[in-house]
Amino acid sequence: GGAIALQIFASHPQIVFYTLLVLLAYGAFWLYGVWRDGTDAPRARRNVTVVILSLMALAVMAGLLLAAVQIAPTWELKALSARATGLSHGMMTVFSLPPYHALSFLFPGIHGNPVIGYKGEGLFEELHGYVGLLALLLVPWAWRRWRRDRNVVFFVALTGLSLLLALGRYTPLYQLLVYIPGFNFFRVPARWLLTVTFSLSVLAGYGYDALVRGRDDLDGTRFALFWRILAWLNLVFSLMLLAGLAFGQQVSQLLEGLGPVLVPERWLGRMLVLFRGLVRLPLIEFSDSLSATLASLNPVLAFVFFSNAGFLLIWLWNRKRIKASLFQVLLVSLIVADLLLAGGTAINPVRPGSYYARQTGSTGFLQQTLGLHRVYSLGREDMVEYLLEDMATAYGLYSAQGHVSQLALRRYEVFLEAMKENDKLRDLAGIRFLLAEKGSAFPGYTNAYTSGTHEVLESETVLPRTFVVYDVEVLPSEEAALNRLLSDEFDPARTVILEEQPVLLQDRVDRPGTQAGKAPAPSPGIGHLYLPLVARNWPPEPTITRYSPHSVVIEAELQANGFLVLSDTYYPGWQVFVNGREAKIYQADYLFRAVALPRGKHTVEFEYSPPSFRTGAAVTLLAAAILLVLAVSSSLIRKRRGL
Numbered sequence: 001g002g003a004i005a006l007q008i009f010a011s012h013p014q015i016v017f018y019t020l021l022v023l024l025a026y027g028a029f030w031l032y033g034v035w036r037d038g039t040d041a042p043r044a045r046r047n048v049t050v051v052i053l054s055l056m057a058l059a060v061m062a063g064l065l066l067a068a069v070q071i072a073p074t075w076e077l078k079a080l081s082a083r084a085t086g087l088s089h090g091m092m093t094v095f096s097l098p099p100y101h102a103l104s105f106l107f108p109g110i111h112g113n114p115v116i117g118y119k120g121e122g123l124f125e126e127l128h129g130y131v132g133l134l135a136l137l138l139v140p141w142a143w144r145r146w147r148r149d150r151n152v153v154f155f156v157a158l159t160g161l162s163l164l165l166a167l168g169r170y171t172p173l174y175q176l177l178v179y180i181p182g183f184n185f186f187r188v189p190a191r192w193l194l195t196v197t198f199s200l201s202v203l204a205g206y207g208y209d210a211l212v213r214g215r216d217d218l219d220g221t222r223f224a225l226f227w228r229i230l231a232w233l234n235l236v237f238s239l240m241l242l243a244g245l246a247f248g249q250q251v252s253q254l255l256e257g258l259g260p261v262l263v264p265e266r267w268l269g270r271m272l273v274l275f276r277g278l279v280r281l282p283l284i285e286f287s288d289s290l291s292a293t294l295a296s297l298n299p300v301l302a303f304v305f306f307s308n309a310g311f312l313l314i315w316l317w318n319r320k321r322i323k324a325s326l327f328q329v330l331l332v333s334l335i336v337a338d339l340l341l342a343g344g345t346a347i348n349p350v351r352p353g354s355y356y357a358r359q360t361g362s363t364g365f366l367q368q369t370l371g372l373h374r375v376y377s378l379g380r381e382d383m384v385e386y387l388l389e390d391m392a393t394a395y396g397l398y399s400a401q402g403h404v405s406q407l408a409l410r411r412y413e414v415f416l417e418a419m420k421e422n423d424k425l426r427d428l429a430g431i432r433f434l435l436a437e438k439g440s441a442f443p444g445y446t447n448a449y450t451s452g453t454h455e456v457l458e459s460e461t462v463l464p465r466t467f468v469v470y471d472v473e474v475l476p477s478e479e480a481a482l483n484r485l486l487s488d489e490f491d492p493a494r495t496v497i498l499e500e501q502p503v504l505l506q507d508r509v510d511r512p513g514t515q516a517g518k519a520p521a522p523s524p525g526i527g528h529l530y531l532p533l534v535a536r537n538w539p540p541e542p543t544i545t546r547y548s549p550h551s552v553v554i555e556a557e558l559q560a561n562g563f564l565v566l567s568d569t570y571y572p573g574w575q576v577f578v579n580g581r582e583a584k585i586y587q588a589d590y591l592f593r594a595v596a597l598p599r600g601k602h603t604v605e606f607e608y609s610p611p612s613f614r615t616g617a618a619v620t621l622l623a624a625a626i627l628l629v630l631a632v633s634s635s636l637i638r639k640r641r642g643l
Contacts, residue, residue: 001627004063008070014186015194022158022195023060027053029154065623072616076572078185082410086184089174095122096168097129097190104128105136107299108342122190129166129193131200132338133306134331137314139200140230141207144214144223152206159199166192208331215318231311238304245300306338356394360385361451363395366433369448372465372544373432374398378440379454386435386454400431411478412569415591418486423459425485428492428589430567432462463493463567466542466554468597470562471495472502481590496563496588502596503584542604552606556597563594564604573610578602 008016034049064071078084098121103110108130111120118124146152168174168189177183218224313330316322322330362385366375375397379386392399400416419425423444426434434445434457448458471494475481481497484490490497542556542564556564563586570587576595577583579602588594595604 001059001062001066004060005066008063008067011070011074013074014188014191017182017186018192018195020060023056025158026154027056029150033150062623062627066620066627068619068623069613069616072612072619073610076610076612077407077409080409080411080571081407082413083185083407084410086178087187089169089178092178092184092187093169093174093189095126095188095190096170096174097127097163097166097193099167099170101127102129102163105130106133107303109299109302126188126190127193129197130339130342131197131204132335132342133303134310134335134338135200135204137307137310138204138207138211140223140227141210141214142203142205144210145206149206152203155199155202155206159196159203162192162195162199166190166196211314211317212324215320218318231315234307234311238308241300241304245298302338302341306334309334356384356391358384359395362435362449362454362456363387363397365449365451365456366397367395370397370433372398372430372547373462374400374430375433375435376400376426376431377435379435379437381453385452398430400426400429409569409571411591414482418482422486423461424490424492427459427462428485428567428592430463430465432459433457434459464541465547465568466544466556466564466566467493468542468556468558468562468564469494469496470558470560472563473497474501475499478590485590492589496565496594497590498586498588498594500586502563502586550608554604554606555601556604557601558597558599560599562597562599563588564597564602565589566593566595566606568593568606573608573612575607575609577605577607 004016004019007019030049030053101111101120104127108128109116111124112118114124120127142152143156146156164171164173166189174189313322313327313334317327375387375392376399377386377388380388383389383391387395387397387399388401389403392401400419415425415429419429423442433448434440434442435454436442436457438450438453438455440455440457442457444460445457446460447455449456469492473484473495475484475497476499478499481499484497485492540557542554544552544554546553552566552568554564554566558564565588567589569591570585570593574585574593575582576585576593578595578597583595585606586594586596593606597604
């Protein structure tokens, strides 16, 4: 239960979903085994199976309850995200595993890697699977135990099914999964490689056990014949690879010449890419970095060495030419070296801390002038210079962007997309500066700073983070609100758009034709409401006296009844207090917040205190307390019984 809770706290729901599915499948597999054995199964074994499955169910339940503090807010976010109603088949199958990418289990560098350059489809880290050649050699040995341990059958089936699911759009299976709840919330089918590598690792463990225990009864078996054939095939394949490496240029030219005759043209290009990825020269590209040098090792050399070393080591063990202790040391050493070369040096190239610590001239300029306004980047080349992903936060700057996530609010995604072609939305969002390539020009923006290859452009009409308006329009839906927001006639500096009828406070002067204390009736079409005004000599703009992720305090003075608009995202859990009394927050201008205020001076406090978090925290604490009591009680009982 604790392990499941920790996995949930890691905040990757897709991996949690896969884990729970595997546990469910494992439980169903064991139940099927008990049902299949029927009355022939020993009563004790049936009882043990029931106890194990019950403990599994309790562990899952305990993990979910312990992680309720994470689950409840995440579920609330999911309902407001772009995935609220699930994904289409096209989105679900983004980053499916191309069938030929399965070759990475034999040749992990066949498509290159992030260190030396990746030339495959999609993202290297999403489509890369490898457990090591030594581990793969141990997997067939696991089948010698399938009659004695049904787990072998389960993990073989799990490996095949997971690989099929990882293929995504390359298999019709995902056409059905679109309609199954849970599956349609996640994309990147290639992440099923997680369970592929897990299952292969477990099977390798069973294989090692069978190899160590079954050495004496191997001779004369069908498996021994199979293993000898496999060893000879590996030797022949290794020689072919070395020949291809030696005559790579000639073979490549031969494929280009005869390829169109032998295979369809759409396959020929991929075959050439794969072949050239195998026989790339030089065999090792020496670099100042040891990591980069090792990552450039030719995949043919790596395969030939580790596969033949593995067969040789297993042959020495089966022929009793090597002691158990030395066999174990050599086996582990080869596995570690293989995985280190394939993954430890190639998958996650580490950038020095100085890359992120460097401060560009534009960053220093923004730190001095941005204030509570926001910056928006139009560049993609350099993460630090253009403040991409979460770099703006690292420098204490406010950005309208951030890390790309499919759990981002749906309205936020729609607003950002519309904002690309609408300067008015950028001004409404408080985006004062644009980071753009040098020489860029946008109407309504002037050059404020130039640094290196980019420049900082400043908006001439940006709105502050918070402001007051005295005009309101009430529209019936979010679509209507967005369309009105995008219209040329709408001015967000003077009018706020709401999606529900506000409660308007009576002013000292009521508009002619309305009853005192009642809002004027909406006009036809857009539902336009006018708040009564007495003059146009506005008081000073509102002032933000405290701003933090969970609290915002604003001092505001209104000449008449109006609305205080805060261009921060509307989200459940925010509360507002006007002069110490709780008030209502309205969803304003499609994405932001607004609160109705009467004329006069006010202190407005926004506080983030989500009920979902409080409820989840209460469940987590209660579950932890119950489990602690049960653990202590169990320990005391065992101690009294002398166990």
